[in-house]
Amino acid sequence: MARKEFGVVGLGKFGLSLASSLMNHGQSVVGVDCDPDKVKAASEILTQAYQAEAVDKVALEQLGFPELPEVIVSTGHSMEASILITLFLKELGCKSVTVKAMSRDHEKVLKKVGADSVIFPERYAAEQLAAKLAVPGLIDYLPLGTNVILKELIVERWAGKTLRELNLTNSFGIQVVAVKTAGEKQFVFVPKADQPLQKGDVLAVIGRGENLLDLQF
Numbered sequence: 001m002a003r004k005e006f007g008v009v010g011l012g013k014f015g016l017s018l019a020s021s022l023m024n025h026g027q028s029v030v031g032v033d034c035d036p037d038k039v040k041a042a043s044e045i046l047t048q049a050y051q052a053e054a055v056d057k058v059a060l061e062q063l064g065f066p067e068l069p070e071v072i073v074s075t076g077h078s079m080e081a082s083i084l085i086t087l088f089l090k091e092l093g094c095k096s097v098t099v100k101a102m103s104r105d106h107e108k109v110l111k112k113v114g115a116d117s118v119i120f121p122e123r124y125a126a127e128q129l130a131a132k133l134a135v136p137g138l139i140d141y142l143p144l145g146t147n148v149i150l151k152e153l154i155v156e157r158w159a160g161k162t163l164r165e166l167n168l169t170n171s172f173g174i175q176v177v178a179v180k181t182a183g184e185k186q187f188v189f190v191p192k193a194d195q196p197l198q199k200g201d202v203l204a205v206i207g208r209g210e211n212l213l214d215l216q217f
Contacts, residue, residue: 086115
């Protein structure tokens with residue numbers, strides 16, 4: 001995976017967690033915050049961390065944020081700050097700006113000043129938790145459409161049959177993306193269609209929740 005450079009404006013709980021996760025994925029992250037304690041903590045984790053007022057357009061330009069391919073703005077509870085920073089970044093030519101929003105009205109304003117993407121972390125976390133509580137075996141709730149999920153199925157009734165014979169895509173509207181043989185620790189992605197399944201095999205399947213809830217497998 002090619003190394004990419006990200007900018008994170010605002011190194012509070014969400015901003016620093018996001019930046020740290022990007023670093024764990026092998027990416028390069030430049031962070032900025034006006035709080036010296038947050039910058040000190042971030043400097044031990046990130047590629048670079050600067051103390052500056054991000055609502056200062058000149059400071060953003062001098063720190064090179066407009067040249068970064070991806071910038072995420074997470075400025076706590078200050079709607080005004082996030083709107084101004086987004087506006088300045090887009091005016092300075094930043095290609096992609098993702099902003100954390102606090103309300104639908106906030107989202108509307110952010111999009112009007114040029115935000116490329118707007119996120120609601122708390123709402124996303126709530127949706128993930130609700131989906132996992134409602135759908136046993138859920139791996140992930142995917143933002144690919146209404147109620148699209150990635151789920152684990154443990155083979156019982158399908159033992160001895162191949163994926164080609166089961167024809168799950170046409171029969172149930174789901175797709176098997178990986179198989180983990182009983183006793184193994186790793187999934188095999190893009191599984192072979194003609195290999196018989198065994199009891200206890202784990203299938204990672206993608207599809208709509210309503211197609212998976214009552215499936216007998």
